[in-house]
Amino acid sequence: MAEVQLRHIDKRWGDFVGVNDFDLTIPDKEFLVLLGPSGCGKTTTMRMIAGLEEATSGDILIDGKVVNNLEPKDRDVAMVFQSYALYPNMDVYENIRFPLKVRNVDPATHDEKVRCAAKMVELTDFLHRKPADLSGGQRQRVALARAIVREPNVFLMDEPLSNLDAKLRVSTRAQIKNLSHELQVTTIYVTHDQIEAMTLADRVVVMNAGVVQQVGTPTDIYNYPANTFVASFIGSPAMNLVEGKISNGVFSAENMQVTGLSTDIEGDITLGFRAEDASVPKQGQSADNHLDGIDAPVFSIELLGEATMITVKLGETLVAVKADKEYSTDIGQPFVASIPASICHLFDAKTGIRIA
Numbered sequence: 001m002a003e004v005q006l007r008h009i010d011k012r013w014g015d016f017v018g019v020n021d022f023d024l025t026i027p028d029k030e031f032l033v034l035l036g037p038s039g040c041g042k043t044t045t046m047r048m049i050a051g052l053e054e055a056t057s058g059d060i061l062i063d064g065k066v067v068n069n070l071e072p073k074d075r076d077v078a079m080v081f082q083s084y085a086l087y088p089n090m091d092v093y094e095n096i097r098f099p100l101k102v103r104n105v106d107p108a109t110h111d112e113k114v115r116c117a118a119k120m121v122e123l124t125d126f127l128h129r130k131p132a133d134l135s136g137g138q139r140q141r142v143a144l145a146r147a148i149v150r151e152p153n154v155f156l157m158d159e160p161l162s163n164l165d166a167k168l169r170v171s172t173r174a175q176i177k178n179l180s181h182e183l184q185v186t187t188i189y190v191t192h193d194q195i196e197a198m199t200l201a202d203r204v205v206v207m208n209a210g211v212v213q214q215v216g217t218p219t220d221i222y223n224y225p226a227n228t229f230v231a232s233f234i235g236s237p238a239m240n241l242v243e244g245k246i247s248n249g250v251f252s253a254e255n256m257q258v259t260g261l262s263t264d265i266e267g268d269i270t271l272g273f274r275a276e277d278a279s280v281p282k283q284g285q286s287a288d289n290h291l292d293g294i295d296a297p298v299f300s301i302e303l304l305g306e307a308t309m310i311t312v313k314l315g316e317t318l319v320a321v322k323a324d325k326e327y328s329t330d331i332g333q334p335f336v337a338s339i340p341a342s343i344c345h346l347f348d349a350k351t352g353i354r355i356a
């Protein structure tokens with residue numbers, strides 16, 4: 001059982017605030033992903049949990065015990081880094097075994113533990129290879145096995161997939177997901193890749209500039225982003241955000257109108273909708289209602305294989321809409337898409353905070 005509690009954690013270097021009032025309980029067995037752009041404080045948060053960085057204020061509890069003053073080795077956490085951090089002169093077997101030796105685990109148990117961890121990450125056939133003779137994905141699996149063999153209370157993973165090419169990233173991601181299901185160990189995982197976050201996490205913490213923006217399940221964060229930062233960080237492509245005015249439930253912006261919005265708000269507003277939620281009339285058919293949606297010339301066309309992404313420009317704002325894979329058009333041609341009120345998200349024009 002390892003619940004991790006972060007109680008009002010701050011990290012400051014002089015006047016610079018790296019992490020600001022991070023306050024969260026991570027229940028036993030949860031897979032929590034810290035997500036945000038470069039420099040938002042993810043790694044610093046992780047390093048404070050590991051004991052590699054001291055919190056300026058606040059308490060960190062593992063399993064109900066304050067660990068602020070415990071050395072990293074006494075915290076019972078295992079870290080996996082993006083750089084793998086393997087010993088080049090040791091073969092895979094010895095690399096995996098290393099933490100057992102350091103921690104004085106009974107030598108009679110080493111062989112079974114090493115082979116069991118290697119089997120979990122499908123490295124049984126590579127035990128006598130040196131790291132230099134492995135692919136990037138295999139090296140990262142050695143690093144995972146070395147964390148597993150310790151049987152820690154908490155796994156900390158800092159961008160473990162970021163050095164892998166796109167294909168390996170997908171397969172290693174699936175392996176981590178499967179492992180976490182088997183091991184059932186509390187895991188805190190840092191990434192700036194929202195697809196990794198959405199596919200792996202039980203809950204995601206979205207951070208920006210040291211401040212937690214939203215904590216929620218991937219579905220919650222996708223469906224109900226708390227503000228325009230989260231809306232523009234989650235989803236592929238990110239949510240379209242259009243600035244305009246609202247009056248009597250009707251939103252208007254250049255080349256765009258949406259009617260029937262259920263809100264009392266009047267005046268400036270930011271309206272969001274996702275490319276995949278808009279509907280594009282079949283080619284050759286006219287839109288049901290030209291005015292309830294967007295009507296603007298095509299700015300760019302991207303063929304995605306399973307769909308065609310059409311981008312239009314509304315004033316200075318680029319807006320993406322997903323059309324059928326058969327949809328064919330040209331830059332500069334007129335384009336209409338219907339945007340019903342039911343797919344729209346409304347954000348305060350000044351603060352960016354979600355209204356509805």
Ligand code: ATP
Nearest residue numbers: 013016018036037038039040041042043044045192
């Ligand atoms: P990345 O995805 O690029 O690794 P991150 O979200 O993990 O970014 P952190 O490494 O946690 O970001 O850094 C958060 C902020 O704290 C950054 O602006 C960074 O420059 C700053 N920072 C980190 N370590 C120190 C330090 N020792 N002294 C001063 N500032 C630091």
